[in-house]
Amino acid sequence: MCGRSNRVAGGFIVLIVLITLAAIEAPRFVAPFRAARSALPAPQIMPSVELWLSTADHKLKLAPQPDIAMSAQGSASADVTIDPKARYQTITGFGAAMTDSSAWLLHTKLNDRQRDDVLRELYGPPPNLNFNMTRLTIGSSDFSLNVYTLDDIPFGKTDPQLKHFNIASNLQDVIPVMREVLAVNPGMLTIASPWGAPAWMRTTQNLLGGELLEQFESTYADYLVKYLDAYRSHGIPIFALTLQNEPAYAPISYPGMTMGAKTRARLVSEYLGPKLAARKPRTGILEWDHNWTPVEEPLNVLADPDAARYIDGVAWHCYGGSQHEQGRVHRAHPDKDAYITECTGGDWPLYINGELLWFTRNLLVTGIRQWARGVVYWNLALDENHGPHFGGCSACKGVITIDSETGAVTRNDEYYALAHFSRFVEPGAFRVNSTDTDVGDKGVANVAFQNETDGSIVLVMVNLNKDERRVSVADGRNRFGYTMPAESVGTFVWHPDLAGLWIRRAQRWLSGASVPPHVEELIQPAIELSRWAVWALPSTYFSKGIGA
Numbered sequence: 048m049c050g051r052s053n054r055v056a057g058g059f060i061v062l063i064v065l066i067t068l069a070a071i072e073a074p075r076f077v078a079p080f081r082a083a084r085s086a087l088p089a090p091q092i093m094p095s096v097e098l099w100l101s102t103a104d105h106k107l108k109l110a111p112q113p114d115i116a117m118s119a120q121g122s123a124s125a126d127v128t129i130d131p132k133a134r135y136q137t138i139t140g141f142g143a144a145m146t147d148s149s150a151w152l153l154h155t156k157l158n159d160r161q162r163d164d165v166l167r168e169l170y171g172p173p174p175n176l177n178f179n180m181t182r183l184t185i186g187s188s189d190f191s192l193n194v195y196t197l198d199d200i201p202f203g204k205t206d207p208q209l210k211h212f213n214i215a216s217n218l219q220d221v222i223p224v225m226r227e228v229l230a231v232n233p234g235m236l237t238i239a240s241p242w243g244a245p246a247w248m249r250t251t252q253n254l255l256g257g258e259l260l261e262q263f264e265s266t267y268a269d270y271l272v273k274y275l276d277a278y279r280s281h282g283i284p285i286f287a288l289t290l291q292n293e294p295a296y297a298p299i300s301y302p303g304m305t306m307g308a309k310t311r312a313r314l315v316s317e318y319l320g321p322k323l324a325a326r327k328p329r330t331g332i333l334e335w336d337h338n339w340t341p342v343e344e345p346l347n348v349l350a351d352p353d354a355a356r357y358i359d360g361v362a363w364h365c366y367g368g369s370q371h372e373q374g375r376v377h378r379a380h381p382d383k384d385a386y387i388t389e390c391t392g393g394d395w396p397l398y399i400n401g402e403l404l405w406f407t408r409n410l411l412v413t414g415i416r417q418w419a420r421g422v423v424y425w426n427l428a429l430d431e432n433h434g435p436h437f438g439g440c441s442a443c444k445g446v447i448t449i450d451s452e453t454g455a456v457t458r459n460d461e462y463y464a465l466a467h468f469s470r471f472v473e474p475g476a477f478r479v480n481s482t483d484t485d486v487g488d489k490g491v492a493n494v495a496f497q498n499e500t501d502g503s504i505v506l507v508m509v510n511l512n513k514d515e516r517r518v519s520v521a522d523g524r525n526r527f528g529y530t531m532p533a534e535s536v537g538t539f540v541w542h543p544d545l546a547g548l549w550i551r552r553a554q555r556w557l558s559g560a561s562v563p564p565h566v567e568e569l570i571q572p573a574i575e576l577s578r579w580a581v582w583a584l585p586s587t588y589f590s591k592g593i594g595a
Contacts, residue, residue: 093117096527096541099470101463103403103534109463109470117525117541125521126484129504131497131543132523133480136384138496139421140236141469142180143446143461144389145228147191148435149427150220152449156430161454162227165447169427170232173470176462179234182388182423183221183285185241185274188292189301189439190426194254196245196302197274205247207266214277225283234474236286238362238388238423239274240336243291243304256297258305268318275330287331288323289362289388290314295337295344300438308347312354320357331359336388340368342375349380360384363419365410373417385418391425392461393442394433406464407536408485408492408509415478415494422468424461467538471505473498481506484518491516491531506539 096115100107143149153162170178186196198212206212214222229235243249244259244267251257259267275285294306306314315332323330335345345361348354360383361376373385390410392402411422429436429445436443446465448457476496485492492509510516510531519528522543531537 093119094525094541094543094545096529096539098529098540099467099538100532101403101467101536102532103401105401107532107535108458109466115527115529115539117527120521120524120526123519123526125482125519125526126489126491127482127493127495127506127508127518127520129482129495129506129520129522130480131502131504134477134497135480136418136420136478138415138472138474138476138478139386140179140474141422141465141472142178142182142235143424143427143465144182144184145221145225146184146188146426147217147221148429149190149445150224151192151435152428152430152451153224154220156449156451157454161456162224165456166224166227166231169446170228170235175470176466177232177469178465179232179469179474180236180238180286180421180423181225181228181427182238182240183225183278184292185239185271186243187216187302187437188242189298190429190434190436190443192435192437194302194437196241196243196254197277198245198247198270200245200247202246202252206245207263209266209269209273212270212273212277214274222278222281222283226281229282236421237283238287238289238333238386239278239285240289240292240362240388241271242302244270249304254302255299256303256305258307259310261310264310264314265318268314268322271319272322275326284328285330287333287359287386288319289333289336290319291336292389293337293364294335295341298439301436308344312348312351315348315357316351316353320354324357332357333360333362333386333388334358334383336362336364338364338367339370339372342368342372345376346379349376349383355380355383358383360386360420362386362388363414364388365390365414370409370413370417373414373419377418384420387414387419387422389423389425391440391443392459393440393444395442401460403460403464403536404509404511404534406461407467407507408511411464411468412485412492412494412507412509416483422465424465464536467507467536471538471540472496473500475499476505479504484508485511489516489518491518501542502544503540503542508537508539510535510537 094117096117098112098115099109100112101109157165167175169176187194195216197214198206198209200206200211243254246252246254248260248263248267249257250260271288278285290311291304291306297303297305319332334348349358363373363385377385387410392406414422424446426443426445428447428449429443430449430451433441433443444459446459446462448459476498479495479497481493481495490512494507496505504522506520508518508531512533514533515530517528517530520526524543
């Protein structure tokens with residue numbers, strides 16, 4: 048152990064001395080160093096792979112495993128070949144909806160210390176979950192304690208000037224909790240979705256069902272803009288809006304409203320789009336906000352050029368159709384983003400043994416391979432009775448369960464499925480190309496990313512089989528093998544080029560420091576020479592220590 052410590056200390060002493068000498072004695076040493084550099088081959092520094100594992104039997108829950116040694120790739124083929132140069136969409140983030148029910152539970156069933164601990168665990172930086180996306184309901188949903196909109200007036204009256212607009216129903220729970228969330232993660236991206244217009248704007252004059260009256264389309268756009276202004280006044284910016292939650296479905300037990308493609312296109316092109324276009328910062332518009340089928344619905348709206356120019360992307364739910372419809376829309380409209388904005392688990396008979404594999408493979412791995420930039424689960428928190436809720440789903444689960452009597456927190460399968468991504472894939476990371484092994488005899492789904500900050504590779508693999516599977520992985524320079532346990536999820540993280548990692552970090556330090564240009568030029572050769580200093584360090588120092 049003493050020898051290893053000496054090597055660590057020695058390596059950094061060498062690095063410091065080299066940088067100092069370069070700054071002071073550069074006129075004598077820069078030219079000889081350049082000649083020596085061209086003559087000396089760079090030593091190969093082999094990274095190791097960090098691994099976190101979860102199993103469907105709950106014996107392992109995001110549990111760190113021993114590091115996996117890598118070797119040179121050589122000429123042998125691999126099951127999963129990763130090509131970091133083949134980049135696709137950037138990742139926005141992960142999270143869950145702060146429904147009225149979730150906010151009420153967090154605010155009333157947890158004391159201040161408990162709530163702070165939970166919010167930091169969910170939204171704080173790694174090793175916390177690092178959630179950075181959420182969804183809010185504009186008015187009530189099926190996961191509210193009562194039915195309301197933000198402009199409710201007596202039956203038979205109208206309010207085209209929106210004089211009675213107010214967010215009083217959100218002041219007790221949703222807004223205070225969201226402000227606490229933003230205190231933990233100021234970069235939170237919030238998507239807001241209405242479950243319908245006020246009753247006086249609808250054909251039914253009722254909050255259950257109906258359609259938006261055409262005469263109130265401009266007023267409805269104003270209603271949504273007033274929501275943005277009201278929340279911004281409380282320090283809660285809205286990243287994107289949708290026009291209507293699940294516009295092809297009119298529920299009979301909770302608020303909802305249908306809204307056809309022609310109405311949505313007209314609303315965006317004539318009213319909401321122009322109203323939002325001039326605002327700074329601009330709030331995005333997401334089309335659809337419903338299932339993967341019928342895919343013709345968002346395609347019809349995006350086919351309208353007047354509407355499409357204001358639409359930033361398409362929001363998807365997981366309750367019908369195939370994730371591959373996201374890919375179909377992407378191919379037709381590659382300039383439009385994709386977001387999964389709702390999917391819930393529950394205590395259904397079909398999933399009596401848990402939902403870890405389904406959510407990781409179907410929602411996250413496949414959804415992201417089909418161009419999703421962000422994934423937002425439905426309720427962040429529900430209680431032991433799957434509520435509170437007003438109609439709708441009676442068996443839904445939150446990412447966490449809060450015991451309404453004790454405040455005890457249970458972390459559900461969805462928590463771990465999301466954590467396998469959110470803890471390791473940074474906002475702004477690129478999805479990169481990886482061999483699709485979710486076919487044939489392997490039955491191991493995967494998706495790969497590269498973080499921009501340090502170039503690290505993140506690979507998430509899901510073994511759907513009831514027996515273990517051996518999988519080999521190569522990244523163009525290095526390779527490793529691992530036997531995935533039966534019915535398991537693994538997140539693998541490594542830096543393909545350790546020396547390059549430290550050079551990038553030194554360069555970022557230089558770019559952020561007040562260093563005169565002539566000194567920076569002198570220091571650069573020493574930074575490059577630090578590749579040999581890094582070589583002197585043991586690989587474990589990078590995988591679990593300062594390089595992690």
